[in-house]
Amino acid sequence: MSEVQELLNTALTHHHAGQLDQAEAVYQQLLEQDPRHWEPRYYLGTLQLQRGQLDLSIQSFLKVIQLNPELPDAHNNLGVAYHAMGKWQEAGQSFEHALRLNPHYERAYYNLGSLFESRGLLDEAAKCFRKSYENSGSPETYEKLADLLKVARRFAEAEVIYRELLEQTPGDFNRSMKLAYVLVLQRHYPEAVELYEAMLETHPGHYQILVSLSYVLECMGDIPAAIQTAERSIEAASDQPEGYNNLGNALRLAHRFDESCVNFEKALELQPQFPIAEFNLATTRMLTGDLQAGWEGYERRSDIDSSSRTSYPGPAWQGEPLEGKSICLWCEQGFGDTLMFIRFASELKRRGAGRVLVLIQPELAGLLKSIEEIDELLVPGNPVVECDYQCSLLSVPRFLETSLKTIPGEVPLFQPAADRTAHWGDVLSALEGKKVGLNWSGNLQFPRDEFRSIPLEQLSPLLDVAGVQFVSVQQVNGLDQLASFEAAGKLWQPGPEYQAEVGDFTEAAALMQNLDLMITTDTACAHLAGGLGIPVWILVSRLPEWRWLLDRGDSPWYPTARLFRQAELGEWGPVVEDVKAALEQKFSQDAPDFQ
Template sequence: MGMGDTTLRAAIEDALRQARALLEKADLAGARRLYEGVLAMAPDNVEALHLLGLVYLRLGDAARAEPLIARSMKLGLRQSWNFANHAAALVGVGRHREALMAIDEALRIDPTDAAVHAGRGDALLALERFDEALAAYDRSLAHAPGHAATWSRRGAALRALSRPADALISLERALQIDPNDPTTLTERGHALRELRRLDEALQSYRLAMVVSGKTPALLFACGVVLSELGQAAQALAVLDEGLMLSPDDAQLLYASCVALDLLHDHDELLRRCDRLLAANRDHEAAWVGRGNALLGLDRHHEAAQSYGEALQRAPNHVDALRNRAAALRTLGHLQDALEDYDRALAIMGSDAALSYNRAVALQQLGRFDEALASHAATAQAYTETAQGLYTQAVALQQLGEHEAALARYSLACERNPHHGAARRSEAYCRLLLGDFDSGWKQHEHRWQATDVTLRRRHADRPLWLGIEPVAGKTVLLHAEQGYGDTLQFCRYAQLIQAKGATVIVEAPAVLANLLGSLRGVNRIVTETDPTPAFDLQCPLLSLPLAFCTTLDTIPADTPYLQADLARREGWASRMDAVARPGRLKVGLAWSGNPRHNNDENRSLPFTALAPLLALDATFVSLQPQVRQRDADALAASGVVGFGEALADFADTAALIEALDVVISVDTSVAHLAGAVGRPVWILLPRAPDWRWLLEREDSPWYPTARLWRQTRPGDWSPVIERVKQALVEQAATRGYPA
């Protein structure tokens, strides 16, 4: 051997020694440079080949690790740890069966090698042979109980076996050894999510991000949990961060669609679902999301088509069936909708929401006894979810079992404290039963629902709920829900002014002129106007709580609103021009906002009013919007309509003041007639809104109101017949024919 060879060998030995030291210190970059230098001098150096492969393996680059380790073994390295490393590299590149062969070789050499048993577990885990993987990890831990990664992967195997509680124990052991391992923290988050410990799951994912940074996978996990927690706005923000890092990630994109669906952002939901479908036309969940967007945009025919596309690809997709049924119901295809509900129930076996919606379809078909039976099936359906319990409670109210409904609402809130609809509905049910003390307090929980929170205004300003003195202060009262609610609760303004406050009311523009007549208001502003300075704010529907309202203390001095004199005189002249002399003048409103969550129960088709229209009277449409299903029948009916001449609520109020009586379903027209002090007959469904209470024909909110109630869900015919007879009697009292 020459001097040059001796020097080269010495250089190689020195480099290998330094590289081993760096590897022991986990200085992977430094070790890699030295091993690459050795291989530049001696391409067949087996130690450098193998350990450079190990470096790449620890850097997460199994594709570069595997050929290096394989070559080292061909050149003579045949120890058990060599096989173990090769097996790990083979697992990393997805060659799991070859990995098992390498592990078998290693175990023949040393059956007690903990790392080899752990590697066997990894290969079996990847092959979804979860029971065998668990056994392999247990054998590894029997020899090396302090190996955190093995405890972690054991947890993953247990979770794959649907044993999340056992998985969590294993993962906690791993974190006792290595508290900052992002993989274990992530896996712990998954186990906690499966156990429905969602807040803890979110915290675990966030801890993983502290260690590893914001990766698309972790942002996805956080976004999904935030959606499940009902925090859809935060979920969307997190998922959008992920999409900034990985714009074409279908998993992130679809999760963002789920959040957008919860936020009712239908336009953006439609755009993102179309992005998913542009990449994969067979993404059935994207077709369902697209259908949901179109349903929210009132494009019901297109929505039904999208759900149909989903069902072509996944015939048993229950959400596609139930949502297509909702679209078909709106389109009037009731029998087709019923068939979809029946198909979905055949798949599910028992489902509260499906049974409830099936009952509504039966109501609309006039099959009232079957509808009652379906409501009963809803109430009896087995369910453990908050949503299922909530739906059962709604059905129980249809059956008149309000105390049982309260129990279900309460249990739904226990199961999911973020279920805003259940919290609101429990409050409404208490109010319906006349329990105002508990009801008003519980009503404040409405802000926990995503859809309500998004509409909340002025939440950053001091809230007045009746505690602080308001003398000398400016209080802003602001609308938060529908027009009817604003008309009902604006009456409290004068009570606040009586306490010495300056009162500003913020309301939708179509109400502004009418609200100008409200006593106790210093200024009316619309929601698009610049907000004036104020000290305290209160949403209108929190005012009953602020004033500790009871049935006996409802401020019911009507009229508290009226149109101005010029409008009243103008609309009186118009009515004189179209009314038949010596006949009752009757206003009609038969449907409310189609987006209302109880619209199908509270609204009725125009044709249901036919018995009334046979009477000798002048009938006037007070409908702000006429649905397509009603247009032809209305046009042929002879009912007087003023269309766009009714520019706002002040015009409608003036017209109402020129009528003898208003007959209305539970919608803003009913509240308007009551607020201006005119006789109003309100048609109520079997399960009425809370404000109409139970089993009474009058309303403590509106002294001029008379209530007409269904006895069976959806059955309007007896109600209309009773109203018809009352109109005949009213005409006779006035000496009019009928």
Template structure:
């Protein structure tokens, strides 16, 4: 019986072995010369054809690479390396189906091939099949636990899926296997930031900045960001200033710097920087709103469309500028989150309010005619809040439904005599500094025990366990009505019915402040820019008082000051 020509084992050519060694040492030119010598003598040598294709691909000669690799497979269909190189070529050319075909063949001939599984992960990632990519990378590291790049790519895909806790483990392993991989180190530092492990992030980015030329700006931007999260704002600003000196139009540096400038109330400069968010893909989700951008033109006789952006709190905050716009324009059309639409319509009767989900191509555009100008809501303050003096001393600009307010007053009265204090103790997500903005309900006992007060939960999300733990450990019951949280009209009405609210930094602050209700905010040592860097006042809302943490992690003084304030304000 004759052997299958596709499975004959070929003795390696010494010249090809030498060529591979030269390539490994970075001498592609000499490696190609040896390959050319072999092909001149043996034009159908599959190993020479395969290595020649790899060298051509490395040199950017795609057509030549495809030709040589194809010839190698004509001679030896089981040449796994040729299938792999051709798959890489196809992936880089965005011929992803063809790449998958080549990888299927490579794994058919060698199911244990870690390199083929790794490339399968690359192709799946390029196709947007991120879970399948993770599985392919995981299979690759099972076959070859020392494959650093598979760990690093798997971690990067997990990062894109915001699976930060999973990503950190594989990125740490990848960085341990290949400390010289700068992109992997940068991604690891980024994940540390997302996990709020800022000291670790600073170590990574400081090391990267020391190891790389200044032209590599990514680690420096991340270093500045990590510095800001730890409250080292001056150092962070200097990092961004250095980046902008080297690359004046670096959008991310401008955007990050905006937070520092606005936090110290340099509003005119800060709003100019804030506009750069529109150029940062991770921040701004582009939408198809085809009207002329508003740049400060006279609005008399004109229609201005204001589109929604960011979360509920920001939309409420930016809406504080609407009265100035309405007084100038013939018509104002305001897009907002669906949950705010009826509240906004009642509060701004001269405005046409449209509730939406911030779709990329909004269907409601068909109903608004052709506005003269369009403005993202976050650009409003740049025209009307350039100085601290520009912030009005208002008593509230949102109007809750009076009937709902009356019903909530009745329900509060049924609890017994007041005063009634609203309470929110958790804010943010893993990506928005949740640990800085969230507390245990039991931690609040220093002021929950102030006599004569009845506390009412304004906490969103599932908080039943928190409430039960507090009741069991202290005997204190906090009223909680889920229906008041599920509907923002009900939330607003309940806030008006309450005597005061005490909260961490979350959207309920903006709601109460916009309703003109008194609020005490427990502010972390490193707050978001909206809360400034010092003082008790919040320019956006005269009824809000900020009680600041002196040091990260220590809330004791804040709780004591809240207790003192409540005791004095509501003394029997």
């Protein structure tokens, strides 16, 4: 063995043993003897990369590539250094060069996937992790792929991988928890419960399992089991906040609101920065009618759902006088929230704001351009307009200290286009009887959607009311339930111009304007009808959204609304019977025309 090779072996021995100073000294000695010897320079670059000496590492690898341009490892490691420096383009080019030299280089695929992941390019990252796994067979890489698919909301694909991995490592705790989680995200609740309960047999009293199980039981509406399991999680770890938060949610579902708030407060004592507990406490207070006590905690919504962290440049408005000032209100959350809160844009104008702009979802722009108090509507992608202040639309009532008594309740809040309203008036005039709109399904991804959406089959008794022609106002979701009812002539579905498949609020509003009554579940449709000021009956769950409050048949948000409430969670039959009886009374020949 040559002296050079012996020295290199000595350096590598030091390097592998973590003796980096000694290894570096030998690498430098070799390079002093022969600056063109690429191997010690390559290992020196790797050592520098380990130490975080990124500039030195990049210089070393670039020199190695000059000396030996066909070495895939040098390009790969150069890419790692560039990635750590935040030089995305250079990193990607280095990994791709390594893969051109070695198309089966699994580590380069993995590193390129990590680069894509860090930039939010999840589909591209998934392709790279899959190629890395195909070339390595590494279970860890396969699990990484599943984890990424979960983040990308490709839950079914992640589920398949977690199941395959568990076949190789039955009972693995972390992988079992991950599988259960993606089952929950797909709302496969019974199977998730079965998996958690099986895990409790081998991990009795395990806090994290109990916390997760109590959450799922609450999602299923199994109130006694959710309460009991949350209490068990607190017994297992009384110093952890999640159990108290879950118990608060379960007690709220049972309408035990004071106890619910006590548990949310306990969670916050243990962890003051616990956004979901603060949000839950706030909305529970709002649900019971104390809006002013809830607005501050309601601000934590953006800490729970990062996708709502839209903002607008400029100083944040916090209630300062707006006379002669301009303000841009930006919309977040769902369509229903925007339709409900848009009144506060008009309110600011009425209170003296010089100029009110609203950055709004494109789907609502056509409808809400009718609001006179809004000086300019913007949609994402429009040029930024400089304003004195900016604020989330949903935060305005906080700074106005809005209470139940001071909600701006005048309707209509907006008007559909006159020509489209006239068009649908002509179309509906051809139908006999009173025209009653029907909406039964909301966004299927909405949390607890199973508590608010109602299968059309369960609403079928309404369709037998004499003298009434039901009109489907449904768009996007729930259309697959229409066929049999439409064929029987019991439910009229508008034609293609209504754009039911893709959704169009402008068309929906114009059609609704010609109805005698709108019946809907708690979806954006309820806010659309209420904002138009037409008679609307809203079917709400035993535990409704905070905005519908408790134990009242009206709404301070919408004076034309009438609420029909569940007495038992998940039991829509009695609600439908109440609505049917009210329909028969409303449209009987001698009945007064009331809401």
